[in-house]
Amino acid sequence: MGIYLPGEGLRHDLIWASGEQLRAFFAADVIAENLPIWLEDSVVEGAIADPPTEAMDMVSALELNEDWAPEIIRRAYGKVDLEMRAAVGAAGEAALAELLLQSGANAVEQISAFDDGAGFDLCVYVDNAEYHLEVKSTSKMRSLKIFLSRNEYEVSTRDPSWRLVTVGLDDTMQVAALATIDQAMVRSHVPLDAPPVGRWASSQLLLSNSHLTRGLHLGHIDIQGTSSDVWWA
Structure with a gap:
């Protein structure tokens, strides 16, 4: 019933x-x-x-x-x-992984496919270096809202290879916009714990262009989105 x-x-x-x-x-x-x-x-x-x-x-x-x-x-x-975040998130990770391989990455491993506790989504190998990308994807041009888990944040503070990247997807689920999010800004805006009772688990951040560096730079790779439009103004 x-x-x-x-x-x-x-x-x-x-x-x-x-x-x-x-x-x-x-x-x-x-x-x-x-x-x-x-x-x-x-x-x-x-x-x-x-x-x-x-x-x-x-x-x-x-x-x-x-x-x-x-x-x-x-x-x-x-x-x-919730529904859109799940679908767009998976599509953004896949599209970015493909773009990285096309741009010369030695290998890209989608960690999120088998480990949701790693604190990042993609492991990228470029020029004998390893990068850990936490990917926040969206199909919305006018606003950029991301959710950062406590685990993702804590990994970012101890992993020098960690990067926070946002992917804007077009109607065909290809990478139209791509930017790296300022980690110092993120760290200054996450909530504060109130021990011994309060401890934050997830933080919502509403970002704009001032918080972003356009493109993604990993070793010799420098990639941009395909759109000339201004995203997340």
């Missing part, structure tokens, strides 16, 4: 949800599937604070109190964000 939601299938954990909650979950799933522009990273907070007409119309059609609108938008955004 369970509850069926579009895009999620049978959900056994929602059996005890109220009718109002189920209608709200349904609304969020419908919004997530339609992917309106106001679910973009750079504007979603504004949509939560002042729900768009589309969201309010759905709330009204499902006979929900208008107070549900912000929560519906948050849920829709969370669902889209």
Whole structure:
């Protein structure tokens, strides 16, 4: 026994949800599937604070109190964000690995394919040197939001071969934009622990061009994205 939601299938954990909650979950799933522009990273907070007409119309059609609108938008955004991050992340790593090999890397190993605790995604061999790349991929030009885990951060502080790289993917999932993220800036913006009770596990960073160095430089390799457009302004 369970509850069926579009895009999620049978959900056994929602059996005890109220009718109002189920209608709200349904609304969020419908919004997530339609992917309106106001679910973009750079504007979603504004949509939560002042729900768009589309969201309010759905709330009204499902006979929900208008107070549900912000929560519906948050849920829709969370669902889209998780699904897109997983798919785009894998595509970005693969596209960057291929580009590195085409540009003269001796070898590229996708560590994330078999070890999610290494603290980086790609191990790249260039000119008898080894580089460890943590790859943050996106298909969004207007904003750059990344998530850095505690483990990734701690590896960055003790591994001189570690690099934080962002990949912008075009519609064909090829590398349109490529940049290296300033590690000193990242270290100055991660949260502070509050021992003995508080310890951060993941940090969200919203970045712009001022935090980036265009391209990726590893030994004799110097590669850029294919797009001449300005990403992440």
